[in-house]
Amino acid sequence: MVIGPQISLKIRQGFILVFVLVVALPSLFFSIGRAYYDSLVEATRNTLEAHLYSLISEVEFLDEGIGMPRSILAPELNRLNSDTYALIYQGNELIWYSESAVNLSVSPEFSDAQAGNSDFRRVEYQGVAYWQLSLTVILGNAEHSQQARFILLKQNSALLAQMGRFRDTLVTWMLIMGIVIAGLMALGFIWNARPLQRLDKEIKEIEAGNRERVSGLYPVELRNIKLDLNLLLESQQRQKERYRASLSDLAHALKTPLAVLKSSPLANDVDAQEQLDRINAMIEHQLKRAATGASDAWKKQTEIEPIVQSILNAMRKVYHQKDIEFTFSCEEKAAFLGDKTDLMEIFGNLIDNACKACASKVDITVTRLQNKGVRLSVSDDGPGVPEDKREDLLTRGKRLDTYEAGHGVGMAIVSDLVNSYHGNLVIDQSGLGGAEFVVEFKNEKN
Incomplete structure (x- = not known):
């Protein structure tokens, strides 16, 4: 800040x-x-x-x-x-x-x-x-x-x-x-x-997660600002804790009926099972989003490279039969100014979709922008996304693929997360011949 x-x-x-x-x-x-x-x-x-x-x-x-x-x-x-x-x-x-x-x-x-x-x-x-x-x-x-x-x-x-x-x-x-x-x-x-x-240094430390409140000694002119900032931080923390407690109760209340329904004879129906899976996926996503820092005013910096490497390790195991060639390029000190879980959700969905669509190659590129911004790019050599279908891909519940797994909410989740961080998501044609998903977080602060 x-x-x-x-x-x-x-x-x-x-x-x-x-x-x-x-x-x-x-x-x-x-x-x-x-x-x-x-x-x-x-x-x-x-x-x-x-x-x-x-x-x-x-x-x-x-x-x-x-x-x-x-x-x-x-x-x-x-x-x-x-x-x-x-x-x-x-x-x-x-x-x-x-x-x-x-x-x-x-x-x-x-x-x-x-x-x-x-x-x-x-x-x-x-x-x-x-x-x-x-x-x-x-x-x-x-x-x-x-x-x-x-x-x-x-x-x-x-x-x-x-x-x-x-x-x-x-x-x-x-x-x-x-x-x-x-x-x-x-x-x-x-x-x-x-x-x-x-004061600027302390606020940056709060953003980085190394400090919880402003505690330095300041002249009279800045003491009121210090008190107001601490009150805001304490109020936000209390509110966040209340949200987490409430959402934990809500998750417990919803999970039990869903578990009963999924184990009932009704779940033997393919369409019913698909709808139950969709409801479960959407509930998990929305609860996770509300409980994490996607809407926090005090965002923490998350290093991108370790997150992507862990996702790629998982994808190599999941799609080992396709023998996918992953190419990963990340600028030094590239960081996402937000929650680690949200970053994993964004990259996880994008890379997972690329792995499903690709023939044999997936390219991930991370570059730094001005004002601590970052640009994420995931490309594949698959069939790509037709220009007239790109808007539908971001609509919840709609699917353009024929994969066995998935419920049509992955890209909608990514779109929601990107919008919550005031970012920009663009679907384009990649240099590999398939689709390219580009996400930019400019992180412009006033």
Whole structure:
């Protein structure tokens, strides 16, 4: 019995793992990257503002204009090939620039911003991207003042370079996190699935007849299932015992009148004797079927090869005069998920019929199917069964042969047993030239 939630749990586990590795971690990667880039932009603005106010503090106000010292405090502005630049304009005229801007050639766009209002934005000059902070200030006193525009620039490539280094580091750690998370999730899934696997194992042992009830220790979520399964098993066992007791009484009650009738003068009549034999055969079959596990929900696995070998040994003795050549092929570990008595009944009738009908050869083949299913095939080299008569062969009481033994219920018994196990019985033409009886038990479980 396959536990359905275990299969769905594996699907959910795989989905969660794929979601984490394919969706969650990449989303986290881009979110962190975006947040870091925004923080770089904000840090750039703060840095440029610090340089701006440092420049304003170093401005020398002269009668002939604005002057700046040869060396200013900000080292980034004093270094050639730096990525940060400072410019001072009066009107549209550049009156000062930092040493870092010696080789810089830009033409800033002047907005109509009011004095005292700073403007920070991303701009492009000659195909190069910059972050620009501009501020218009009024220098001097109430009697003599001058207006100047301070512009500070930082190349966006500097931010992108930092961003690239950060992403490389982030990718490395994300890969490490992905491996660690996948490992932890796999361990967690395995740990959480262990109770279901133990329960599945115990149920399989019950099916195989090695255990009578579920007895393992399980978490709270599975305890009710364990109790319900045990109650079901106990209830079924009690019901089965009651059936067996009742059927034993019924068999005793029916056998005695039949024995009296068969020993009476009425049994000397051939037709009456045949009817009594038919009644006896049908009673034995139906009582045996009801008492065995054909209708059990908890079916036991029965190895097929020993059963067939014992039947073949018996048939060789019964039909020794025909000198039948038996060919038997059985796949390893082929098993019937049901009662041993029912399997013997199915094979016994099929092989017995084949022995009666054959000229000299009977072929028995057993192959395994998916989901513990099994395929049984019995072929002979006899006259075969006409296609228009195959349905009648499975009808109780009808016979197509002229054998001395038999009462026309053998194939009906096989058909009933196969149907009780939700199997499929097909009558076809065999490769030996006679009839082929094929029985399939797929044993598909939900």
